Amino acid sequence: MENKYTISIFTENNIGLLNRVSIIFTRRHLNIESITASESEVKNIHRYTIILNCTEEQVIKVVAQIEKLVEVLKAFYHLDDETVYQEIALYKVPTSALAAGKKAEQILRKHNARILTVEPEFTVIEKTGHKQETQDLLEALEPHGVLEFARSGRVAVTKPMKEFKEYLYELEQAQQ
Amino acid sequence: MTNKTTKISGSEAVVKSLIAESVSTVFGYPGGAIMPVYDALYDYQEKLKHILVRHEQGATHAAQGYARVSGKVGVCIATSGPGATNLITGIADAQIDSTPMVCITGQVNSHLLGTDAFQETDVVGISMPVTKWNVQVTKAEDIAPAIAKAFYIAKSGRPGPVLVDITKDAQFGEVDFNYVKCTLISSYVPAPKVDVKKIIEAADLINTAKRPYILFGQGVLLAEAKKEFKAFIEKSGIPAAWTIMGLSALETDHPLNVGMLGMHGNYGPNLLTNECDVLIAIGMRFDDRVTGDLSGYAKQAKVIHLEIDPAEINKNVQTEIAVLGNCKESLQLLTEVVSPSTHPEWLAKFNACKQKELETVGENELTPSTDVMSMGEVIKLVSDKSTDDTIVVTDVGQHQMVTQRFYNYKSWRTNVTSGGLGTMGFCLPAAFGAKIAKPNQQVVAVIGDGGFQMTIQELGTIFQTKADIKILILNNEFLGMVRQWQQLFFDKRYSSTEMVNPDFQTIAKGYHIEANKVEKREDLANAVELFLNHKGSYLLEVMVGKENNVFPMVETGASVSEIRLS
Numbered sequence: 001m002e003n004k005y006t007i008s009i010f011t012e013n014n015i016g017l018l019n020r021v022s023i024i025f026t027r028r029h030l031n032i033e034s035i036t037a038s039e040s041e042v043k044n045i046h047r048y049t050i051i052l053n054c055t056e057e058q059v060i061k062v063v064a065q066i067e068k069l070v071e072v073l074k075a076f077y078h079l080d081d082e083t084v085y086q087e088i089a090l091y092k093v094p095t096s097a098l099a100a101g102k103k104a105e106q107i108l109r110k111h112n113a114r115i116l117t118v119e120p121e122f123t124v125i126e127k128t129g130h131k132q133e134t135q136d137l138l139e140a141l142e143p144h145g146v147l148e149f150a151r152s153g154r155v156a157v158t159k160p161m162k163e164f165k166e167y168l169y170e171l172e173q174a175q176q
Numbered sequence: 177m178t179n180k181t182t183k184i185s186g187s188e189a190v191v192k193s194l195i196a197e198s199v200s201t202v203f204g205y206p207g208g209a210i211m212p213v214y215d216a217l218y219d220y221q222e223k224l225k226h227i228l229v230r231h232e233q234g235a236t237h238a239a240q241g242y243a244r245v246s247g248k249v250g251v252c253i254a255t256s257g258p259g260a261t262n263l264i265t266g267i268a269d270a271q272i273d274s275t276p277m278v279c280i281t282g283q284v285n286s287h288l289l290g291t292d293a294f295q296e297t298d299v300v301g302i303s304m305p306v307t308k309w310n311v312q313v314t315k316a317e318d319i320a321p322a323i324a325k326a327f328y329i330a331k332s333g334r335p336g337p338v339l340v341d342i343t344k345d346a347q348f349g350e351v352d353f354n355y356v357k358c359t360l361i362s363s364y365v366p367a368p369k370v371d372v373k374k375i376i377e378a379a380d381l382i383n384t385a386k387r388p389y390i391l392f393g394q395g396v397l398l399a400e401a402k403k404e405f406k407a408f409i410e411k412s413g414i415p416a417a418w419t420i421m422g423l424s425a426l427e428t429d430h431p432l433n434v435g436m437l438g439m440h441g442n443y444g445p446n447l448l449t450n451e452c453d454v455l456i457a458i459g460m461r462f463d464d465r466v467t468g469d470l471s472g473y474a475k476q477a478k479v480i481h482l483e484i485d486p487a488e489i490n491k492n493v494q495t496e497i498a499v500l501g502n503c504k505e506s507l508q509l510l511t512e513v514v515s516p517s518t519h520p521e522w523l524a525k526f527n528a529c530k531q532k533e534l535e536t537v538g539e540n541e542l543t544p545s546t547d548v549m550s551m552g553e554v555i556k557l558v559s560d561k562s563t564d565d566t567i568v569v570t571d572v573g574q575h576q577m578v579t580q581r582f583y584n585y586k587s588w589r590t591n592v593t594s595g596g597l598g599t600m601g602f603c604l605p606a607a608f609g610a611k612i613a614k615p616n617q618q619v620v621a622v623i624g625d626g627g628f629q630m631t632i633q634e635l636g637t638i639f640q641t642k643a644d645i646k647i648l649i650l651n652n653e654f655l656g657m658v659r660q661w662q663q664l665f666f667d668k669r670y671s672s673t674e675m676v677n678p679d680f681q682t683i684a685k686g687y688h689i690e691a692n693k694v695e696k697r698e699d700l701a702n703a704v705e706l707f708l709n710h711k712g713s714y715l716l717e718v719m720v721g722k723e724n725n726v727f728p729m730v731e732t733g734a735s736v737s738e739i740r741l742s
Contacts, residue, residue, distance in 0.1 A: 020304055061487075070364045072363060
């Protein structure tokens, strides 16, 4: 049975590593739904968050292959209910469309979105939330004209309390 | 060595780094972007021998042959662009067969990267899926640390190929050379620690098993677990079968060696996989050629897997007990806690299967009733007349399967073949590399007429270096394995498998290599005698049955229980 899995990968920050990781998915004909990367709570260690729809057997094998990479410290997979996650979306809409009537205020209030900038020609609205929430706002804005729309990949932290630093310690022990 | 620094060029740093890693021989081919390194090699000919191959693919296979028989890291060097891309087949072969290899490639100047410069190829990108690790170096000071890391990664844990791509300006740059060996990478655990709890669990299962069965692979050889493995099987008395990469970890005629696994393996080892109650897999990865249809593979058995690579656990076959770690260590611990035992009835089943196979397939191969010679009888003869420490290198195809089943391997690390990738053309350069590593051992290269012509140019390397390689061509004037499949599964439609071959003796003679051709059985024994005892390289071509098939066979998609004898 397919599920949505959040894969968290902790890596060294080296040129080409993202390519090495993505090859593992490509080779197994698995389509990455979204990917984000940034430095983690530990300096010089980066965290990739990859969203994948697949079976548990597939995700187990993929994570094992990712962990096998020399420059990957640790990789995990979690179901949605084991993580707290968020996405951000930006919407560029014509300022004129928003200025007319009270519709804009209603939409922004209802969706708990905020305005980042107002220019004579356009306004940029920001919304964070789960994909369905940012999608709902997109649909609400569409009748008023959406000039541009961009949604980030998912960022996620996990609910289990074991800290990554503990895994680092275990890794060091394994190398003794 | 540490703390003492001297300013040298990046290219000299390459050479000195290799020497610091105790490399004595490298295989390679020069070209524009690697010329500074070749210039530096010129000054170090005494300490570091460079062997000029005839094609970069030959350099990789030679490095592989060298690594397989010696356990050391094989090294090859090539230039950028086509030089680098020609390495890829050998790198892929080394990756799938876990062979420690370091490849050094030249690259265009760093300011030209990404400009489609002459002979620029993104070899780091191209080799990424088939290397254990790779890196591009653009500064002279990064060369020594990159090479140190490369050797550590290639050799440690589950070995594999590593590529270091060095731009020409890095080779020309100056550096304070100070070589520090790499012994730790913070993100990398080469081998998990053996968990004693798992050893106890495994021993409990083995000690209560009625029909335990061992499958061993190359992991035993890679771990240098010769004594430990033998001690384990002899104490436990468990019959053991091998994958083609595990061959020569245990002598063929050992009473507990029951034979070869897989598609063209022996009858009993395949059939009885589905009758054992505990399956003990040691340093093997349940390749599809070994398992056949997984849904009909050892479903009745509890599986114990001794394995260094955690990603192999449950990859293809569900494991009851996974004993992670280096099998040299885990086998030693396991031997201490298994009860001494023998399994005479169970072993008798293997022997009965062996007898059945001998009466059907074996006799056809070894003493054919026809005038045409079989591959099996040739191999048997070569085996009988060879010294115990002879290294047998095979290519890919029918001759490979026949050699592995009918040659009597007596010594550790004497089997060199292309297993996982099935690379035709592997044999001749790999045999050459094996000879360079083990100059005092006889090296016999068994090749089909097809595979021989894929890397035939390496006869030039053999001639130039005066290496002593015994080349046995089993010529059936067909790409035999493909033809066999066409006969069995494609209605005898022999599409592009018949070969019109050149005169191999004349070709050998062009390289000043002695040669002979045998077409009649009565000439064979003498010819083999001459072949093996000749001083220096020798090519013996034996004409064998054009349409002979290799049996037993587990057809694609079939279960190991459905193994065919004809």
